[in-house]
Amino acid sequence: MPRTTSGSATEQAYRHVKRLLLDGSLPGGSMTSEGEIAEQLGVSRTPVREAFLRLETEGLLRLYPKRGALVVPVAPGEADDVLDARLLVEAHAAQAVVRLSDTELATLVALLRDLVTAQEAAVADGNVAEYATLDARFHAEIVAAGGNGLLTGFHATLRERQQRMIAHSVRWDPGRATTFVDGHRGLVDALELRDTRTYLRRLHRHLDDARVGL
Known part of the structure; x- marks a missing residue:
């Protein structure tokens, strides 16, 4: 077996x-x-110490010599900031998505429905980590399909914060995941019908549901 280098171990x-x-x-x-x-x-x-230092610079850990590392809680107000930013980006993306060709839209809808099915399975299994990952990907696929590279990149910077907040929310109240999955299904239905008005109304409600308890 090849020896693990310090860099790769870190x-x-x-x-x-x-x-x-x-x-x-x-x-x-x-x-x-x-x-x-x-x-x-x-x-x-x-290598773990080096990884911890890196995560400290990202604001995720706070290191205490001889005591360990504290996981920094989500800052007060951060959830609202992230959700407000997501609303702007995802609403803009939807307006572009509904103008896709029939083939492009059908491909996106099929992918999103597969992700919703996978989310349902993760919820049934009680797999919070998998659900949080799938939740983040669902929204990322819609934004990417909007075709604006700058907004897609910006949304990606929000993804890790979003994933962490959703995992926290669902872990403390597993029933919320079912509500979120239903919300995703409603969003896909609206996109498939190219119904921007309904999509935006459901997106507002979906993000308001996510805001509760964060």
Whole structure:
């Protein structure tokens, strides 16, 4: 087996811990440690320490010498800021999506319905991490289909924050995931009919549902 380099071990640790942060496995306010993560990955503490420093610069961890790392909770008001930004971007994207060709729209709708089906399966399995990932991808696909590269890139910067907030919300109240899945299904139905007005009304309600309890 090839020897793992320090750089690749650091990247492995970074991706592993970040996934735990985004999917809610390490919720805001909880503590973790270099030793705990090193044991999970079978690596030394050095690459984990480097990964922790990187995550601290991203505002996800706060490091305390000899005590470990605190998972920084979502800041007050951050959820509202993210959801307001998403509303603007996703509403704009929808107006472009309904102008796609029949073939392009049908392809997008099929993909979105597959994602909704996968979300339902994740909810049934109680897999919060998978649901949060699928939720973020659902909205990202609609924005990407809008064809504005700058807005797609901006939306991507919101995706990690969105994924973390949704995972937190669903973990504390699993029933909310069912409401979100129903909301997604309604959004797809409106896009398929090229009904922008209904889509925007449902998007407002969907994001308002997400806002509650965050």
